[in-house]
Amino acid sequence: MIPAPTHTLWHIRCRPDTSPEDxxxxxxxxxxxxxxxxxxxPLAALAQVKGSLRLFGVDAGELAHRFRVQALVQVGVDTHIGVADTWATAATASARVGPSGVLHLPDHRAVERFLGPLPVQALHGIGPAQAAQLEAYGLHTIGALAAMDETVVCRILGGKAGRTLRNRARGIDPRAVAVHRMPESTSASFAFDRDMYDPVLVRAALLDLAVTLADRIRSREQVARGLTLTVRLAGGATAQRTKRLPALSAHTDDLRTGTLRLLDAMAFQRARIRRLTLIAEDLRPADEGPGTQLSLDQARENRLRLEPVVDRINAKYGRRLAGPAGAYRRAS
Structure with missing residues (x-):
């Protein structure tokens, strides 16, 4: 007979080289x-399996092993799974599963034994600067953080952050699984017909992709939360960067600005570029966006007012007849 389930939350990590499709x-x-x-x-998930244990007849750890085997056989993806009672603990565990690929913490005593000796930077959700601040005060392990008085931790990290991280160090995290579908995405690519060194043409081609995606998601009455840029270099190597937009948006200006920041962050120096792929991620219905906001940039306000007009012209007379200047187009 299976004991009453308690620690039944999975945090699943896919290998870093897993594709979005996989x-x-x-x-x-x-x-x-x-x-x-x-x-x-991009490559993780959270799952609550408490209601599934009676159906499968095993505990949460054994069920995680079964899922991992099926993911390897049916999808070809290696997963690491942490099993605990809270999101933060399970996510910390999934990063330290060992050779088995699954780390099951079945009770609170197991959670304390696991978290206590870990370095403080291993706690899920803590940033490098926060970890450095704690270490400067002699709090080098998660156990030391958990044992420290809350008032002291709040003075070091600030009120909200201090309480949250100390609670997570003690295995406390009230966040529940928020069930929803995988966010939608859409992509556009441009392949150069030769190794491209010229940064002006690379930037222009990338801006053209940003305009294409902005046109597309506006036509679908959607907004994007983030952008991912993948650059394929000569020889087959790839580089990838992801950026979260300041707010949900389908405005051409916002996507172009975010795209250029992604390219600048890659800091290519005379790289031989063969292909650019830009992905607008986490697409949501347009009514979830922030709406119209006042801006002190009059030029931007004028461009935003013109966007619906440009969209109508392109819809009537052909794609990309009207739009921002400076976009790269392959010579005919």
């Missing part, structure tokens, strides 16, 4: 084990 396949497979799944893009 991540979706893993989520589809996970839905066969439990309906309570929260995708965590």
């Amino acid at each position: 991540h979706r396949h893993v989520l589809d497979l996970l839905a066969g084990f439990t309906p309570l799944v929260q995708p965590l893009p």
